[in-house]
Each structure stands twice: as structure tokens, then as C-alpha cells.
Amino acid sequence: AQTVTQSQPEMSVQEAETVTLSCTYDTSESDYYLFWYKQPPSRQMILVIRQEAYKQQNATENRFSVNFQKAAKSFSLKISDSQLGDAAMYFCAVGGGSGNTGKLIFGQGTTLQVKP
Amino acid sequence: DAGVTQSPTHLIKTRGQQVTLRCSPKSGHDTVSWYQQALGQGPQFIFQYYEEEERQRGNFPDRFSGHQFPNYSSELNVNALLLGDSALYLCASSLVAGAGGGGELFFGEGSRLTVL
Numbered sequence: 001a002q003t004v005t006q007s008q009p010e011m012s013v014q015e016a017e018t019v020t021l022s023c024t025y026d027t028s029e030s031d032y033y034l035f036w037y038k039q040p041p042s043r044q045m046i047l048v049i050r051q052e053a054y055k056q057q058n059a060t061e062n063r064f065s066v067n068f069q070k071a072a073k074s075f076s077l078k079i080s081d082s083q084l085g086d087a088a089m090y091f092c093a094v095g096g097g098s099g100n101t102g103k104l105i106f107g108q109g110t111t112l113q114v115k116p
Numbered sequence: 117d118a119g120v121t122q123s124p125t126h127l128i129k130t131r132g133q134q135v136t137l138r139c140s141p142k143s144g145h146d147t148v149s150w151y152q153q154a155l156g157q158g159p160q161f162i163f164q165y166y167e168e169e170e171r172q173r174g175n176f177p178d179r180f181s182g183h184q185f186p187n188y189s190s191e192l193n194v195n196a197l198l199l200g201d202s203a204l205y206l207c208a209s210s211l212v213a214g215a216g217g218g219g220e221l222f223f224g225e226g227s228r229l230t231v232l
Contacts, residue, residue: 004158037223042225043204043225043226044223044224044225044226045159045206045208045221045223046223047220047221050220091158091159093158102147102148102149102161102164102166102171102172102208102210102221103149103161103164103172103174104159104161104221105161106158106159106160107158108157108158109156109157109158
């Protein structure tokens with residue numbers, strides 16, 4: 001079974017500052033993918049960043065980067081130069097490998113507040 | 117390019133009734149997955165449809181059923197509604213399930229179901 005734990009229900013950051021959201025996971029899959037999704041009040045889930053477990057290099061997408069520690073099963077999200085539009089609920093998720101594009105296991109989410 | 121569209125956006129039902137939710141996937145996508153998101157929680161995987169068949173299923177009772185049509189659109193049906201079925205139901209689409217995992221899921225804005 002796969003599980004995802006986000007231990008920070010709420011986080012707050014000042015605009016233009018940096019914030020890190022934590023996530024730990026457990027999976028028996030040898031080939032898996034990790035994701036961070038953002039869900040603003042409009043409800044639509046938007047992919048922020050994706051990491052293939054077989055890649056050692058941490059994924060980066062503009063102001064968003066991850067710290068992937070495979071042995072520790074940790075997958076944190078760093079948001080640099082935070083903007084007001086970054087305020088949302090953030091979900092960490094793990095998905096299986098080949099042939100399993102639809103089933104993701106999500107964490108409980110972290111609500112991020114960005115202060116002007 | 118239309119994204120994932122869901123209908124209705126909101127609906128209210130009473131206990132024991134049945135509900136049908138609809139989803140049209142993003143253009144070019146052939147796999148549809150359904151998720152249930154309780155208030156303040158992460159989405160939970162219900163099932164996935166590909167080639168008009170249920171390919172994977174989460175831990176949901178048989179009251180939850182679905183269908184995929186030849187044009188890849190999908191329906192989620194819930195029978196004998198319970199108060200605990202009140203949630204946001206999200207549809208997500210992706211490319212073919214066997215394409216090698218890690219594919220991005222594109223989510224719709226969801227259908228908010230309230231059971232009284």
C-alpha cells in the first residue's frame with residue numbers, strides 16, 4: 001500500500017520570501033512518481049512539479065523546486081520568491097509506475113498563506 | 117483547447133437517492149479517473165476507466181459505479197446516497213494507461229455533492 005503524509009496543515013510566508021512544504025511517503029513500488037499539486041479556492045487541481053523516482057536530480061520548475069530524498073522517502077517542495085497567487089492548498093502525491101497513470105495517493109494537504 | 121469539464125458543478129440530493137456526475141476529458145486524452153475529496157482532505161481515488169473498462173479501483177463500495185463512452189467521456193454513478201458521500205468529486209484525464217506511468221493528470225473543477 002502507498003501512503004503520503006503531510007505534517008504541516010498550515011504554513012505562512014511573507015511575499016517574496018521562501019517557504020518549504022514537507023512530505024513523506026511510503027510505497028512498495030520500485031518504479032514510482034511523486035507530484036505536488038496546487039488547489040486554489042477555485043477548486044481545480046493544478047500540477048506544480050513532478051519527480052521521477054529513478055532520477056537523482058531534483059526537479060525544478062521556475063520558482064518551484066523539490067528536495068527528493070529517496071532513502072528517507074521524503075519529498076519537500078520549496079517555493080522561492082513567494083507571490084500572492086501562490087496561496088492555495090498544496091497536495092503531495094505518489095503514483096505507481098508503468099501502466100498506472102491514473103491512480104495517485106494524496107496527502108492531507110498543506111494550506112499556504114502568503115502575506116503581503 | 118478545452119480542458120477537463122465536469123457537470124453539474126453543484127447538486128443537492130437526499131439520502132437514498134442516486135446521482136450521476138459527468139466528465140469530458142481534455143482533448144486527446146483517453147483515460148479518465150475519478151476522485152472523492154472530502155472537505156479539508158486530500159482526494160481519494162475511486163476508479164479509472166480506459167477503453168470503456170474499469171481498470172483500477174480504490175477502496176469504495178459497489179454503490180459507486182462508472183462508465184466510459186466511445187468518445188472517452190465518463191460518468192460516475194452513486195446509488196443509495198449516504199450523508200458521508202457529501203464531497204467534491206473530481207474527474208482527471210490522462211493519456212493511455214499503459215504509456216509508462218508518470219503522466220500528468222489534468223483535473224476538472226469538480227462537482228460538489230451535498231447529501232441531506
